[in-house]
């Protein structure tokens with residue numbers, strides 16, 4: 173068994189192969205120098221100096237030898253020969269496989285404007301990226317965050333919490349693509365209340381400076397002084413080169429509900445793969461932690477013969493300042509948004525419904541609502557919006573267990 177990509181998905185998959193009793197050879201190949209680690213603290217505790225990177229590893233170093241998982245770090249799979257069942261590694265060596273899992277995740281989308289070669293511009297995906305940003309933050313520079321997605325919002329919050337002057341810009345309202353315009357505006361106002369200069373409806377036209385970045389020219393003509401720029405304008409799936417057969421790719425690698433790609437004995441999971449959700453009835457590609465680890469484990473089981481479909485209730489979280497933001501479900505569309513408590517109170521939930529049917533719940537500092545919503549989403553039954561909005565109603569009591 174070869175697992176390509178030693179991130180969260182790949183790491184959990186390799187572990188699960190052993191936990192499921194597989195006794196044959198397992199090789200985990202990763203191009204980063206570190207053994208598998210968790211990325212969420214990179215934009216939060218690590219940037220703020222609250223935790224050290226050594227705390228983020230999935231497993232201790234000896235674990236892999238103990239489990240007979242061969243770790244090939246600093247090694248890239250350059251090509252997969254699907255006919256010969258071989259993976260060609262950087263450095264020239266070749267590995268044969270019976271089954272191979274592609275867990276290559278995503279890579280950052282690069283901004284293409286003049287001046288991006290200047291020093292002081294950063295992207296955030298890896299531990300090394302985070303270490304470099306954390307060192308730059310030590311001088312408390314003026315920070316410009318380009319892109320108000322999850323990474324951008326978390327970096328802005330961390331930099332503000334350290335006392336930096338922070339400007340965050342985006343062509344759209346923060347997170348509106350996921351949570352909608354109304355709640356996106358709430359996110360923007362939360363950042364403004366913490367002192368971030370949030371500018372919506374603008375992009376960057378160019379960066380200026382001599383060697384280091386000094387200002388950013390926005391596309392509305394304004395100039396923003398900045399000593400540190402963090403760009404978070406999305407990610408793209410890392411699709412490895414496959415020869416000898418055609419890998420079906422449409423916004424990520426297309427897999428079925430058992431993590432199988434279009435090619436025999438090739439599986440894919442995590443950020444890089446999209447799969448048909450048997451309950452939501454559409455193809456999803458999720459770029460979040462909970463899914464990455466669950467899909468990795470599921471893929472390992474499928475490589476060993478599991479036949480049940482992968483059907484989780486999607487979930488993610490984001491921590492910004494003292495707000496614990498959580499989202500459960502999946503709502504690309506909705507025709508009713510029901511609020512439980514007011515966003516101004518700082519602790520509220522929002523329920524996304526389509527024709528009366530619950531699709532997702534977004535909650536801020538409301539763990540109980542998320543846990544009730546998760547259970548409600550399993551049945552996908554229709555729910556009276558008035559009951560969802562009424563704080564005196566216990567959400568757990570709305571659950572109608574299937575007969």
Ligand SMILES: Cc1cc2nc3c(=O)[nH]c(=O)nc-3n(C[C@H](O)[C@H](O)[C@H](O)COP(=O)(O)OP(=O)(O)OC[C@H]3O[C@@H](n4cnc5c(N)ncnc54)[C@H](O)[C@@H]3O)c2cc1C
Pocket residue numbers: 176177178179180181182201202203204210211212213214215247248249250275276277278279296297298323410412441442443444458459460461462464487488489490491
């Ligand atoms: C800064 C940051 C903060 C985050 N915070 C949260 C959060 O708060 N909540 C949440 O739900 N999610 C969060 N996420 C998202 C979550 O971390 C990802 O969904 C998860 O890491 C995806 O795991 P993955 O293993 O599928 O992909 P990745 O983490 O991208 O790992 C893939 C690995 O494969 C390697 N690789 C790629 N190509 C090759 C190749 N050809 N050969 C060998 N190796 C290869 C890559 O180098 C990488 O190490 C965050 C992500 C980041 C970057």
